[in-house]
Amino acid sequence: MKRRHLIIAPAVLTAVFWGGMGLAQDKVLRFATWDSDESLAIQEAIAKKFEEANPGVKVQVEAYGDGYDDKLTAAMGAGSPPDVMYMWNFPSYKEALLPLNDFIARDGEAMNLADIPEGLMNISKIDGNIYGMPAGFTTQVVFYNKDMFAAAGVPEPQAGWTWADLRAGAAKFRNADEKVYGFAVDAKPDPYDFEQFLWSNGTRYISDDGKTIDGLMNSPEAAEVLNMFADMIKTEEAVALNIGDDTSGSALFKAGKIAMFQSAMWSKSGIDESGVNYGVVMLPSFGGKPVHSAIGASAVSIAKDSADPELAWEFVKFFSSPEAVAMRTNDLPVRTSVAEAQGMQDDPIFKPFFDMLAVSNKEIHAFLKNAEWGRIQENLAVAIEATMIDQGNAQAHLDEAVAASARFLK
């Protein structure tokens, strides 16, 4: 019985709470974000700038933090969503969001979409409707510890390398007694990011029409990817993460326990602070096939029920402006002009992120193709985890996941 209270009580409380807040002041724009700490401070600064440019408007920044989805869901369920909100899961929320196409067409010049890479616009587009403007992004890369490579006499990885290169290099760092490894394999990766390896091996989770997974998610290419990672655990080329233990790859990399670490922009500031002398390189390819990265992007969206969509749009427009994009130092700028002005594309640390972005506009993330993807993904995640724990047998696990997901594809 308690369970049900937990589901409904927050909705009631939130409704009462925000109902009261709404009366407090006129021309208040509510902006919800999942960020905290530094990233939150940056957004508050952007909101402050917007307030300065628009006297009489108060932007109320609501930091929902880890419980973002729960709180947003509750606010929407209670009919009182924030006007503008951070968004990535467009298929789940699209019916509560305002398509921005008309606004963008109207302010076409100010928006200058040519300045925003196509791969980034793809993430908020469903059936031609644009439900959000990208605010920041990251692609996936490999961080490597330069000092460890020098000490082991292993040549540093170069763009254009392959997984075979990575494995050969990783094997040279293996030292089980010292718990030092060449690489780390996550047994419970986020399937969202993990699809990049299938893309890079010439397959995908689900067909572009969102109707078929059989023969794709469980294709030999997909099984090859899973078995390769499982094999790296078996041969101790890589340490396994997330098997009954929550030691993170970034913690190991920062402590000099792994020589290479596959991650994204969100790991960078922590690694900077650790003082590790590191380099960044593009993802390795599968035997020379074209590499393709997952795109992790946050976007800002407007609630369909917003009391003042015009004002909300002004805020979104400002959030996408070169001025605001340049203020976001905790992820990568979504505007090419801003990246160029800051010289990022020539910086050896930042360049691989942009190089990955340049080649990552061909595939669409699975969750945009099927509304039930969240359920299918659960089965997939189990198949990946089972393969890593069993150190192989990917085909059987993937077949099982496909069979279990059939009922969501009807």
Add this chain to the structure above:
Amino acid sequence: MATATATRRPSRRKARGAGITPWLFISPWILGFLFFTLGPLVFSFVMSLHDWPVVGTRTFIGFENYTTMVQDDPQFWKSLWITVKFGALFVPLNIVLSFLLAVLLNLNLRGTAIYRTAFYLPSVISGVALVTIWAWIYSKEYGLLNYLLSFAGIDGPNWLGDRTWAIVAITVASLWGLGGSMLIFLAGLQSIPKELYEAARVSGVPPWAQITFITLPMLSPMILFTLITSIISAFQQLTIALLLTDGGPVNSTYFFAMYIYKTAFRFHDMGYAAAMSWVMFLIILALSMLVMRWSAAWVYYEGQARKDDADA
């Protein structure tokens, strides 16, 4: 019948004379019950008859959520089975261990107060802190448990990373909160009249028989209470599993309550989650009623016994 009504009338008028004052006194509870228990209860049932996404249109679908669950959703049966397995481990262990601890504490040895505090203390710790502690204990490489096992020459398993051991690990972590039922047993033990044991001792009844024929019957109401509350908490197991394993490894600790939680907040399918909540409610209700019925055979109430004696 008529006379009965007639004789009762004055007292009823008296109650009316008291006006709404008594109602005002209990109104916080009544209002709380209406708004936070009965309201959501009814609302969730209405929800369970709908396709109810968090955003977008709600459609009435009758009992389709319930039929889908039973006919098309293997995960429903799997997570229900995991919960039953957990209950089969947790419920007996919870009762036996809290009973044994209570018996030990009742021996009046030196330092009883310290032990009593120590045994009860874990019940005070909130879920998240408790999980953090157990994550340290269970860690394969650096965990306390495997460190201790290594002294006995045992190479401990990866407690939270092994399909078989994870549910055992969660059971043990859940048992940490048995302080509450231990106190109930302790209070029960202390209310048993000493004369019963003295009489037994004088008659030469051996200690084990004293437990079987005096302690257990006298404690049977507490055992019944603990049995029912343990069954309920076994079915509602969520926090520890969610934080310790998140259902893993490979869904081996994917409890029924977790499936409900994820259906609501990860898959945003409120109608289906509400329907599953109702199924859980009915299962708990049915089990509780079965236990209550069965309890007539073994629960001994002092008051009732005296009445029976008097009748006889």
